Amino acid sequence: QVQLKESGPGLVQPSQTLSLTCTVSGLSLTSNSVSWIRQPPGKGLEWMGVIWSNGGTDYNSAIKSRLSISRDTSKSQVFLKMNSLQTEDTAMYFCASNYAGVFDYWGQGVMVTVSS
Amino acid sequence: DIQMTQSPSLLSASVGDRVTLSCKASQNIYKYLNWYQQKLGEAPKLLIYYTNSLQTGIPSRFSGSGSGTDYTLTISSLQPEDVATYFCQQYNSWYTFGAGTKLELK
Numbered sequence: 001q002v003q004l005k006e007s008g009p010g011l012v013q014p015s016q017t018l019s020l021t022c023t024v025s026g027l028s029l030t031s032n033s034v035s036w037i038r039q040p041p042g043k044g045l046e047w048m049g050v051i052w053s054n055g056g057t058d059y060n061s062a063i064k065s066r067l068s069i070s071r072d073t074s075k076s077q078v079f080l081k082m083n084s085l086q087t088e089d090t091a092m093y094f095c096a097s098n099y100a101g102v103f104d105y106w107g108q109g110v111m112v113t114v115s116s
Numbered sequence: 117d118i119q120m121t122q123s124p125s126l127l128s129a130s131v132g133d134r135v136t137l138s139c140k141a142s143q144n145i146y147k148y149l150n151w152y153q154q155k156l157g158e159a160p161k162l163l164i165y166y167t168n169s170l171q172t173g174i175p176s177r178f179s180g181s182g183s184g185t186d187y188t189l190t191i192s193s194l195q196p197e198d199v200a201t202y203f204c205q206q207y208n209s210w211y212t213f214g215a216g217t218k219l220e221l222k
Contacts, residue, residue, distance in 0.1 A: 101150075102166075102207070103152070103162060104162050
């Protein structure tokens with residue numbers, strides 16, 4: 001049974017760095033890719049970036065300069081770090097397994113609010 | 117970047133209705149198109165991949181079609197549990213989602 005679960009702070013101050021963790025079970029990170037996707041309140045979905053099964057990464061060009069995705073395969077965890085947060089980064093953040101462009105399993109999401 | 121436009125943004129229908137949701141890409145995406153269902157307060161769930169392949173466990177009343185730039189999700193007989201927002205997503209060139217169609221009961 002594949003499960004993904006996001007964790008991290010619910011509140012981040014403007015200009016600070018967001019750090020999130022996606023803990024995965026039921027699939028191997030060395031055989032599967034994981035993406036981060038976010039959704040501002042009441043709005044649509046934005047793909048942020050992916051860490052491939054080989055450990056390589058790719059990012060959405062709109063946020064590439066602020067984003068970093070990494071992993072710890074021994075702990076089955078994927079990490080997101082995004083700096084210089086602004087209020088428009090307030091969103092639900094999801095991790096999802098990414099198989100050939102299809103997001104087949106999703107975590108429940110973690111709500112992040114950027115506010116002082 | 118490929119833009120995805122969904123229509124309508126809000127759709128009201130009755131139980132048993134045949135419902136059609138549309139998704140249009142800004143360029144040819146060669147059927148690299150998925151559909152997701154998101155119920156209130158939940159994560160999106162994959163319904164259909166590669167335009168018309170039904171994900172395991174999804175009821176057969178859901179179907180997809182299309183080619184080129186124009187794609188459709190059809191629900192053959194609307195059920196109360198289908199109330200949700202539906203998103204299309206292209207993966208011909210990276211990944212972008214449509215803004216969604218909110219489906220409600222009339």
